[in-house]
Amino acid sequence: MWSLLLFLVLNKYTVYGDFNPGTSNYDAYGVKIAVNNMLLVEAQSAAATFLVQFSPYNYTRSTLQCTIDYDDTTHYVYTVGVGFYQNTSAYPYFYFAGEIPNGWAATDSSGHNGTFIGIWVNQDPNNTQSYVNSQQSISCDYFQVENLQFISTYGHQEFFVVAIEPYGQYAIGMATDFIFIYYPFSSSNITLKQSTPVWPNNATFHPLAADATGTFTVVAGLLKNSAQSQVRATPTVYVLRNSNLSILT
Numbered sequence: 362m363w364s365l366l367l368f369l370v371l372n373k374y375t376v377y378g379d380f381n382p383g384t385s386n387y388d389a390y391g392v393k394i395a396v397n398n399m400l401l402v403e404a405q406s407a408a409a410t411f412l413v414q415f416s417p418y419n420y421t422r423s424t425l426q427c428t429i430d431y432d433d434t435t436h437y438v439y440t441v442g443v444g445f446y447q448n449t450s451a452y453p454y455f456y457f458a459g460e461i462p463n464g465w466a467a468t469d470s471s472g473h474n475g476t477f478i479g480i481w482v483n484q485d486p487n488n489t490q491s492y493v494n495s496q497q498s499i500s501c502d503y504f505q506v507e508n509l510q511f512i513s514t515y516g517h518q519e520f521f522v523v524a525i526e527p528y529g530q531y532a533i534g535m536a537t538d539f540i541f542i543y544y545p546f547s548s549s550n551i552t553l554k555q556s557t558p559v560w561p562n563n564a565t566f567h568p569l570a571a572d573a574t575g576t577f578t579v580v581a582g583l584l585k586n587s588a589q590s591q592v593r594a595t596p597t598v599y600v601l602r603n604s605n606l607s608i609l610t
């Protein structure tokens with residue numbers, strides 16, 4: 362029994378460092394589905410594709426559905442996101458964030474490693490209604506990745522959540538080791554912080570779900586307790602200021 366326990370412990374340490382995500386679990390590592398009144402997107406890890414369904418959702422025919430292949434097969438997508446009130450007169454787009462698993466590849470095809478965030482933008486000149494009217498199948502061929510940004514200074518993150526500003530103008534990403542704000546448009550940029558100093562008492566916090574307004578982000582997760590504590594973690598909710606990613610309450 363003890364040797365089995367020792368084996369399990371050693372085994373865990375041997376595989377630690379090599380991240381090989383299971384591709385059949387839709388609950389693992391992040392939030393795989395997002396929807397607003399323009400589109401629904403789901404990250405399908407096993408097929409390395411995004412399923413996109415355009416609104417109006419009362420058309421249950423599959424003609425308003427299409428799939429996009431991931432831009433790089435070495436990418437594992439943790440999370441997708443859309444702004445709730447995203448501009449309906451602009452091209453439809455969604456956010457995606459993930460990691461290049463070091464158990465799959467050292468770097469991706471562009472030589473990057475670590476975690477990433479970007480947007481997929483549909484630049485189809487025809488709107489959804491024209492496909493509805495003409496009864497033709499909608500195409501995902503006009504989707505393009507824009508402003509992909511990489512974070513290579515932190516290792517594997519077990520869970521990675523992204524809150525999208527309601528108008529889709531920026532995203533706030535949170536993982537155990539880091540927190541960032543990402544602007545995909547105009548002067549696309551990412552402002553990255555180590556996460557520990559953000560939480561009270563330099564705590565270790567594992568973010569699991571988040572949502573943003575134009576001013577604040579609410580994040581729920583598990584706060585790691587001290588080694589002396591009998592309870593390993595405490596469910597905790599924080600409110601952050603988007604402006605400088607500091608704790609409000």
Ligand SMILES: *[C@@H]1O[C@H](CO)[C@@H](O)[C@H](O)[C@H]1NC(C)=O
Pocket residue numbers: 417419420
């Ligand atoms: C779906 O909803 C749209 C907008 O409300 C409406 O114009 C259309 O007739 C509906 N279509 C079906 C098939 O119900």
Ligand SMILES: *[C@@H]1O[C@H](CO)[C@@H](O)[C@H](O)[C@H]1NC(C)=O
Pocket residue numbers: 448449450451452
């Ligand atoms: C929405 O998109 C249109 C077309 O790109 C643009 O002219 C307009 O300024 C945008 N509105 C907002 C609030 O961003």
Ligand SMILES: *[C@@H]1O[C@H](CO)[C@@H](O)[C@H](O)[C@H]1NC(C)=O
Pocket residue numbers: 463474475476512513514515516517
């Ligand atoms: C990415 O590669 C650089 C250079 O080899 C290395 O210093 C860094 O630790 C790597 N990052 C990750 C997350 O593997």
Ligand SMILES: *[C@@H]1O[C@H](CO)[C@@H](O)[C@H](O)[C@H]1NC(C)=O
Pocket residue numbers: 486487491492495497
């Ligand atoms: C898309 O637009 C082009 C012209 O811009 C038109 O020729 C074509 O028929 C349209 N397709 C659909 C499905 O509406």
Ligand SMILES: *[C@@H]1O[C@H](CO)[C@@H](O)[C@H](O)[C@H]1NC(C)=O
Pocket residue numbers: 544546547548549550552
């Ligand atoms: C990042 O881009 C946004 C939007 O273009 C801009 O408002 C902001 O000042 C930029 N931040 C930095 C650090 O460059």
Ligand SMILES: *[C@@H]1O[C@H](CO)[C@@H](O)[C@H](O)[C@H]1NC(C)=O
Pocket residue numbers: 558561562563
């Ligand atoms: C948190 O860590 C920073 C440096 O990493 C230190 O300056 C600060 O005093 C710490 N705060 C607390 C409450 O421990």
Ligand SMILES: *[C@@H]1O[C@H](CO)[C@@H](O)[C@H](O)[C@H]1NC(C)=O
Pocket residue numbers: 602605607
């Ligand atoms: C963030 O902004 C708030 C309000 O403007 C300020 O009180 C706080 O000190 C700032 N925190 C950091 C870490 O910059």
